[in-house]
Amino acid sequence: MRIGIGHGISPFAINEGAGDRVHPKWCSCDDIPLAYQLCCDSIRSAADLFVALLEGAPLKLFCRRVIAALLLCAVSGIAHAQEKTAVRQGFELKRNSQKKILVFRPAVSVGAQSTGGMFEPNADWTEKSKANIRIALEKFQRQLGNEIVIAPEAYGEDARKVEEYMALFSAISQAVIEYQFFIGNRLPTKKMDNKAGIFDWSLGAGVADLPGAKDANYALFIYNRDAYGSTGRKVLQVLALLGPGIAVQSGEHRGYAGLIDLKTGDLLWLNADSQIGGDVREPDGSEKRVRQLLEDFPGSAIEKEAAK
Numbered sequence: 001m002r003i004g005i006g007h008g009i010s011p012f013a014i015n016e017g018a019g020d021r022v023h024p025k026w027c028s029c030d031d032i033p034l035a036y037q038l039c040c041d042s043i044r045s046a047a048d049l050f051v052a053l054l055e056g057a058p059l060k061l062f063c064r065r066v067i068a069a070l071l072l073c074a075v076s077g078i079a080h081a082q083e084k085t086a087v088r089q090g091f092e093l094k095r096n097s098q099k100k101i102l103v104f105r106p107a108v109s110v111g112a113q114s115t116g117g118m119f120e121p122n123a124d125w126t127e128k129s130k131a132n133i134r135i136a137l138e139k140f141q142r143q144l145g146n147e148i149v150i151a152p153e154a155y156g157e158d159a160r161k162v163e164e165y166m167a168l169f170s171a172i173s174q175a176v177i178e179y180q181f182f183i184g185n186r187l188p189t190k191k192m193d194n195k196a197g198i199f200d201w202s203l204g205a206g207v208a209d210l211p212g213a214k215d216a217n218y219a220l221f222i223y224n225r226d227a228y229g230s231t232g233r234k235v236l237q238v239l240a241l242l243g244p245g246i247a248v249q250s251g252e253h254r255g256y257a258g259l260i261d262l263k264t265g266d267l268l269w270l271n272a273d274s275q276i277g278g279d280v281r282e283p284d285g286s287e288k289r290v291r292q293l294l295e296d297f298p299g300s301a302i303e304k305e306a307a308k
Contacts, residue, residue, distance in 0.1 A: 084181040085296045086199040093298035095145035102216035104151045107166045115232030132286035145299035151212045173256035201267040219260045227252040257293035
């Protein structure tokens with residue numbers, strides 16, 4: 001038996017015999033318990049599963065496809081995780097520099113991802129996550145290296161401004177990820193910027209009118225959006241891999257943290273991750289999330305989480 005890709009079949013097929021012939025065998029009911037057990041074992045040790053396949057474990061074509069798809073689903077989050085940090089050219093923030101950082105309440109939105117990929121907000125998850133992230137932020141903001149000023153509660157027109165600028169920050173962060181950080185999508189101007197080490201993005205001078213801005217030098221914006229894959233989405237993910245071999249993402253977890261100059265609106269530092277870790281619905285997950293977002297903050301004493 002050899003593992004390979006046959007003509008006109010899913011890349012998860014396993015060819016048996018000579019040449020590129022594929023025997024269209026389907027698993028019987030008796031094969032399912034063994035397939036399920038090997039799937040479970042593979043989560044604990046992917047190597048064991050591949051050894052079993054190579055040594056000729058009695059799994060027929062369909063069961064092998066199921067296992068391969070489930071394995072790919074399990075590691076797809078790791079494969080797609082992308083993170084990048086950037087600092088504006090010439091900017092430096094030293095510890096204990098007497099600069100004041102205005103910390104705005106993080107924007108948090110949590111829900112489910114429907115079978116079709118639509119975001120379905122969940123109020124309970126969102127409120128729980130907001131509380132968890134707020135507690136984690138209170139813990140880590142003491143280690144940011146400079147004086148922290150908590151943004152005042154905003155109402156009416158001020159609240160609308162904060163919401164609009166937080167949405168603008170999110171849009172700019174996503175644009176940075178797509179058009180400057182990653183090679184395939186870089187705009188011509190951003191290709192030149194990367195070569196010259198230039199990071200030039202701005203929210204505009206209007207940030208100076210945000211509540212509390214007159215009492216600080218910089219603003220810290222934090223944005224989180226989490227969509228946890230529904231059962232239907234996870235089933236679609238597996239079926240898409242088993243059938244045409246299409247990769248369907250289940251779940252979306254975005255996290256952005258940025259430091260903004262309150263006089264010019266320039267984005268001075270950005271940590272943007274389009275597949276960030278930590279389940280914000282749980283206290284431990286929220287702490288992991290905030291640590292990841294702030295671990296490269298200029299002048300901070302926040303250490304990166306030790307690899308487990």
